Amino acid sequence: MPIVRVTRPGMGTEFEVIACGAVASYLEDAAEQALDEVERLEALLSHYRPASDIGDLNARAAIEPVRVDPRLLAILERALAIGEATGGAFDITAGPLLRLWGIYQRQGRWPSPEEIRETLAVVGRHNLVIDREAGTIRYRRPGVELNLGAFGKGLAIDAVAETLRELGITAALIHGGTSSVYALGAPPGAEAWAVGIRHPGRPGERLGRVRLRDRALSTSGNYEQSFEVEGRRFGHLIDPRTGYPARGVASVSVAGASAAETDALSTALFVMGVAAAKEFGARRPDLGLVIVPEPADERHAPETITLDIEWEREATAAGEPPAPEVQA
Amino acid sequence: MNLEQQTVTRRALVTGAAAMGLAVPPAVARAMQGQQNPPSPPERNLPPVHIGFIGTGVQGQFDMNRLVRIPGVKIVATCDIYEPNLKKGLEIARGAQGYDDYRRLLERRDLHAVCIATPLHLHARMAIDALEAGKHVFVEKMMAYSIEEARQMVRAVRRTGKFVQVGHQRRYSIHYHHALDLIRKDSIGQITHVRAQWNRNGSWRRAVPDPKYERLINWRLYKASSQGLMAELGSHQIDVCNWFLNSLPVAVVGIGGIDYYKDGREVYDNVQVIYEYANGVKVTYQSLTTNAFDDCSEQFMGKKGTLIMRLNGSGELYRERSAEELDFARFARRQTIGGREAIVLDAGATTQQDKRERTAGVPLASSGASKDDYFLEFEDFIACVRENRKPFCDVEVGFKDTVCILKANEAMEKGIKVTFKPEDFQV
Numbered sequence: 001m002p003i004v005r006v007t008r009p010g011m012g013t014e015f016e017v018i019a020c021g022a023v024a025s026y027l028e029d030a031a032e033q034a035l036d037e038v039e040r041l042e043a044l045l046s047h048y049r050p051a052s053d054i055g056d057l058n059a060r061a062a063i064e065p066v067r068v069d070p071r072l073l074a075i076l077e078r079a080l081a082i083g084e085a086t087g088g089a090f091d092i093t094a095g096p097l098l099r100l101w102g103i104y105q106r107q108g109r110w111p112s113p114e115e116i117r118e119t120l121a122v123v124g125r126h127n128l129v130i131d132r133e134a135g136t137i138r139y140r141r142p143g144v145e146l147n148l149g150a151f152g153k154g155l156a157i158d159a160v161a162e163t164l165r166e167l168g169i170t171a172a173l174i175h176g177g178t179s180s181v182y183a184l185g186a187p188p189g190a191e192a193w194a195v196g197i198r199h200p201g202r203p204g205e206r207l208g209r210v211r212l213r214d215r216a217l218s219t220s221g222n223y224e225q226s227f228e229v230e231g232r233r234f235g236h237l238i239d240p241r242t243g244y245p246a247r248g249v250a251s252v253s254v255a256g257a258s259a260a261e262t263d264a265l266s267t268a269l270f271v272m273g274v275a276a277a278k279e280f281g282a283r284r285p286d287l288g289l290v291i292v293p294e295p296a297d298e299r300h301a302p303e304t305i306t307l308d309i310e311w312e313r314e315a316t317a318a319g320e321p322p323a324p325e326v327q328a
Numbered sequence: 329m330n331l332e333q334q335t336v337t338r339r340a341l342v343t344g345a346a347a348m349g350l351a352v353p354p355a356v357a358r359a360m361q362g363q364q365n366p367p368s369p370p371e372r373n374l375p376p377v378h379i380g381f382i383g384t385g386v387q388g389q390f391d392m393n394r395l396v397r398i399p400g401v402k403i404v405a406t407c408d409i410y411e412p413n414l415k416k417g418l419e420i421a422r423g424a425q426g427y428d429d430y431r432r433l434l435e436r437r438d439l440h441a442v443c444i445a446t447p448l449h450l451h452a453r454m455a456i457d458a459l460e461a462g463k464h465v466f467v468e469k470m471m472a473y474s475i476e477e478a479r480q481m482v483r484a485v486r487r488t489g490k491f492v493q494v495g496h497q498r499r500y501s502i503h504y505h506h507a508l509d510l511i512r513k514d515s516i517g518q519i520t521h522v523r524a525q526w527n528r529n530g531s532w533r534r535a536v537p538d539p540k541y542e543r544l545i546n547w548r549l550y551k552a553s554s555q556g557l558m559a560e561l562g563s564h565q566i567d568v569c570n571w572f573l574n575s576l577p578v579a580v581v582g583i584g585g586i587d588y589y590k591d592g593r594e595v596y597d598n599v600q601v602i603y604e605y606a607n608g609v610k611v612t613y614q615s616l617t618t619n620a621f622d623d624c625s626e627q628f629m630g631k632k633g634t635l636i637m638r639l640n641g642s643g644e645l646y647r648e649r650s651a652e653e654l655d656f657a658r659f660a661r662r663q664t665i666g667g668r669e670a671i672v673l674d675a676g677a678t679t680q681q682d683k684r685e686r687t688a689g690v691p692l693a694s695s696g697a698s699k700d701d702y703f704l705e706f707e708d709f710i711a712c713v714r715e716n717r718k719p720f721c722d723v724e725v726g727f728k729d730t731v732c733i734l735k736a737n738e739a740m741e742k743g744i745k746v747t748f749k750p751e752d753f754q755v
Contacts, residue, residue, distance in 0.1 A: 025591075030535035036386075044393070051700035053397070059698035067397045070422045135396070135422075166412070168537045 001188045006031035010038040011046065011153050013177030017160060020171040020187055030167040037159035038176075044072055045152040047095065047145065057137060058145045065129070065136035073135065079151050080125055082264045086280070090268035091240035093123050095147035101227075101245070103236045108227025110234075116243035123240055150179065154218065154263030157182045161259075179219055182259045183212035197290060198223070199314075200250035201297040207251075207304070208313040210288070216259035220266040221251030221292075239271045246271040250296035255288035255309055262287075274305070281307040352505055353720040355708040359502050359699060360675060374400035377713050380439045380463070382407045382430045382454055383446035384417025387468055391445055391495075392420040394706040401710055407433045410544060430454055434461040441713045444468060445495075447547035448554055452477035459488045464713050466706075468495040469567075470559040470733060471726030475752075478730040482755045485723045493709050493719035494726030496567045500705035503641040506675035507628075508572055510635065515645060515654055517632030522569055524626040525614040526561040531589050532597070532617055549593035556584075556595030557615040558733045565626055566603070566736075567721075567729040568637070569611050572628060577603040577611070577732055579747045584740040588618050601736045613736075635673075641701070644670035728753055 002024035007016045015038050017031040046052040050059065053072050060066045068076075079092045095104075100119045102109040111119075122143040129138040139145075148155075153176040160174045161182045173193050175181040183193035192211035199205040200221045210217060222235030234245035252269045254262040265287065269277035274293045281289040288309030296302030304313065352360065377400055381392055384406050395401050403421035407430045408414040414426050427433040434442065434457055441464040444454050452472040455465045459481075471494045472478035485492050498504045511519070536545050547553040548560060558566075570576055580603045584596035598618070603611040624639040632651040637643045646668055647654070654671075661672045699707065705721075712719045731752055739746040 025531075026535055029531060029533050032530060033535050040390075050698050051703070053393070056397070056698040056703075067399060069393050069396055069420060071393075071419055166537065167535045 002027060004028050004031060006035060008032075008035040008038055010035075010042050011156060011176065012048070013153070015156065015160065015176045016174070017164070018173040019164065019169055021169060027169070030164060030169055031172075033167065034160040034163035034169075034174075037163055038156045041152060041156045041159060044069065045075070045148050045155070047147045054146055054148065061137055062139040062142040062144060065131060065134065065138040067134070067136050070135060073130070073132070073137075075148070075155065076130075076137070076146070078260070079148060079264065080128075082151075082261065082268065083125060086265070086268035086272065088124070088241050089239070089271040089276075090151075090264045091123065091125070092146050092148055092151065093125065093127055093144060094238065094240035095145045096122050096143060097238045097240060097243055098147070098236075100243075101234070101238055103225070103227075103238070106225070108229050108234065110229040110232060120243045123243075150218070150220075150263040150267055151260055153177070154180050154216070154258070154260035157216065157259035157263075179224065180216065180259045180263050181212070181218075182216045184214065186213050197253050198251070199296075199302070200292050201295075201302060206314050207292065207302065208290070208311055210253075210255060210290070210309055210311055212255065215255055215257065216262045217253060217255045218259060218262035218266040219251055219253040220270040223251070237267060237270050241271075246273070248273040248294055249277070250292040250294045250302060251290075252277060252292070253290040256286060278305060278307070353500055353704070353708040355704045355711060356500050356502055356505055356720075359704060360505060375714055377401050377440050377710050378438050379403045380405040380407070380433045380436065380442045381417065381421065381424075382433065382442060382444045383413075383450075383468075384408045384420075385410070385413045385445065388413070388443075388445035389416055389420060391443060391466075391468070391702070391706065392417065394703045395443070395710075396420055397703070398707055398710050404438060405433045405436055410541070431457065434458055434463065439463050441466065441709075447544075448559060449473040449547075449552065452481055455481055455492060456484045459484045459490045459492070462488070462490065464490050465492045466495065466709050467492060467726070469726070469729075470555065470563040471723070471730050473553075473555060475731055475734050478727045479755050482723050482727050486755075491712065491718055492723040492726065493705075493712065494721050494723070494729075495705070496564055496721050496725070496729070497701040497705045498564060498568050499571065499721040499725070500708060501641060501701040502675040502704070503643060503673065503701075504568065504637060507635055507637055507643060507673060510645065510673075511572060511628065511630075515633060516628060516630030516635050517648075517651070519573065519628050519630045520609055521629040522573070522609070522611040522626060523629065524565045524569070524611065525616075525622055526557075526565065526624040527614065527616040527620050527622055529616075529618060529620040531591070533589070533591065533593075546593075549595060551594040554595050555734065555737055557597075557599050557617075558601065558613075558736050561615050561624075562599070562601070562613055562736070563729055563733045565613065565624075566611070566732050567725065568626055569603070569605075570725075570728060570732065573605055573609060575605045575609070576728060576753055577605050577735075577748055579604040579745055580732075580736045580739045581745045582736050582740040583743075596740070599736075599740065601740070603732070603736070637673075643673035645673060646670050727755070 003020050004027040005018050007014050019027045019031050021027045044053045047054050049055050057066050083090050096119050098104050100111050127140045127144045157174050157176050161184050164172050170185045171187050172184040186192050192213040194209050195212055196206040196209045199207040200223050225236035237246045239246045249270050252266050254266045256262045277291055285308050289307040291305040292302045381403050403424050405425045406417040406421050407427040409428050418426050442458040443466040445468045451467050455467050458465045534545050536542050582601035584599040586597055589597045599615050601613045626637050628635045633647040635645050663670050663672050735746045
């Protein structure tokens with residue numbers, strides 16, 4: 001049975017569709033068409049593009065209420081609901097903190113407590129005035145900005161999957177820069193797609209794998225991007241509640257029905273820390289979790305905590321002490 | 329040049345151009361003068377504009393995204409005969425009434441204007457029906473499927489007193505207006521040639537889940553509904569040539585073929601066309617579907633330099649070695665491209681950098697403008713509806729562009745050189 005791979009650059013990464021079906025040319029046309037969703041959503045959501053809907057909002061909403069596309073309003077409300085459910089650990093207004101720590105610029109810096117306090121004033125849901133009746137959004141003060149971050153990538157993956165489904169595709173794997181993946185159906189002759197989870201401490205190595213069918217998986221880890229400033233190391237995930245880099249977790253993987261949600265939640269659970277993440281997972285049996293607490297580096301074989309997920313740990317290398325595996 | 333003189337020069341450009349009948353659309357002029365982001369008048373003070381939107385496929389949804397963000401606009405009715413598209417359209421036009429027959433939509437008396445983003449062969453009939461029903465019209469490009477239909481649209485505008493705006497969004501681009509400003513300031517000298525192309529690598533075919541929708545969804549591939557690459561892509565760029573050269577072609581030759589995608593399509597998958605304008609200016613145009621090199625751009629080649637405009641609004645200016653240095657060049661950002669030094673075009677900075685350094689106000693960095701061509705296009709359309717003003721890209725512009733494109737198709741199909749007679753451009 002033909003398998004096609006089609007890629008498309010977008011949202012600062014590369015999206016890929018791997019699709020199986022009867023007619024290769026149809027699969028290609030369908031994959032190309034589905035990947036158009038990445039461009040459509042990027043035009044709506046990119047905070048890098050001044051003329052995107054989010055860019056326009058960031059340019060004008062501190063001056064006046066800005067009318068927004070109802071589809072964007074629905075996306076923002078969904079993101080805000082995840083923010084609420086995670087006690088603010090996922091926050092689409094956290095962009096100014098990322099800039100303060102030099103994460104946008106990919107040039108880490110360690111800000112003063114003063115700077116952090118000032119920046120926290122423009123972060124948080126309360127800085128947005130949403131008028132559903134008029135369909136407008138206004139920022140309460142200058143300096144507020146929206147950045148959907150990985151949630152946007154997840155939305156794009158979901159939209160690609162949805163389009164493929166509408167076009168009758170029954171087996172496909174869709175990912176955006178490997179941090180999130182959606183498994184549509186299963187490859188021919190298999191029950192599910194097997195998807196690897198990276199070892200957070202060893203580049204190029206796999207920690208284990210999960211089986212997915214009509215499900216998404218997202219992973220957040222400090223290995224994606226980290227900085228060292230005056231001997232202090234920190235990762236790219238900043239806790240929007242405190243203004244400081246999140247600690248205690250090496251990586252979190254979340255499996256669930258939608259890539260947008262798993263993308264947002266993997267970020268949130270990383271920020272929340274091991275104990276709170278476990279508690280959150282216990283309340284949401286629809287989600288599968290693989291939590292890897294720190295330390296997980298070259299020397300330490302990582303501990304893993306799994307919840308509601310079918311998971312195969314990768315065999316450990318010879319001579320290494322067996323890693324503790326906690327089934328929560 | 330001091331600040332006052334600069335400001336005067338810029339104002340003079342706008343009014344001077346207006347006096348020549350080549351006005352800059354007000355929405356664009358505001359954006360170019362850096363007044364894009366002051367507060368809009370409160371929505372309650374604006375007369376509401378009710379829109380009916382016909383054809384809510386990919387392009388229609390794209391257009392509606394701009395419309396719903398403009399204060400005072402309400403899309404109260406939408407229409408599509410393909411149910412999935414109707415549904416997607418209503419997600420943008422929340423609360424609108426959905427129709428599957430545009431004539432029912434046109435019966436509504438509360439519509440001030442209608443937007444049309446349907447397959448090409450339906451444009452004229454729908455637009456004329458809308459005009460007859462007393463509605464202003466925005467119609468996506470190309471304006472009409474045939475020259476005769478385009479003529480009928482012009483006549484309908486004259487007869488009804490309503491207007492038609494055609495979706496050539498480059499006419500509403502601050503970048504293109506800036507480029508034209510530079511050309512008028514003699515920055516590339518006398519233009520003798522234009523090279524333009526829109527190259528892509530893809531079949532242009534959309535996946536159709538049910539064969540009964542093939543001709544509906546892939547309307548671009550069939551002659552009964554499409555005029556091919558020249559109409560769908562070339563019409564934008566030939567319109568820019570007509571606009572920038574302030575002229576119309578006198579002859580056209582071309583070769584096209586269905587040479588790669590032999591999948592039952594009826595329109596060419598590659599075209600090569602040469603237009604001749606007055607004074608021997610040539611425009612060579614290419615559109616490929618098998619190689620995306622060079623993407624989409626227009627290169628205006630003059631005796632003193634070359635100005636290139638690209639799809640995303642970026643552009644560069646290259647001076648010929650023999651040309652003297654331009655007065656603004658020392659302020660401009662430069663970049664070496666292909667071994668040649670280019671002045672990077674920025675509508676907010678290229679010629680105004682010195683002014684920016686001396687003023688305390690926040691200058692508009694146009695490369696960072698938050699309203700794009702499409703936004704300004706619809707913002708100006710809505711302003712035209714409110715003010716009953718003739719659009720910048722009106723039915724006459726769309727008609728002339730249609731003639732240019734369809735004569736190129738004729739030249740390719742018949743394998744002949746087609747000459748334009750003055751009456752070809754008359755109604």
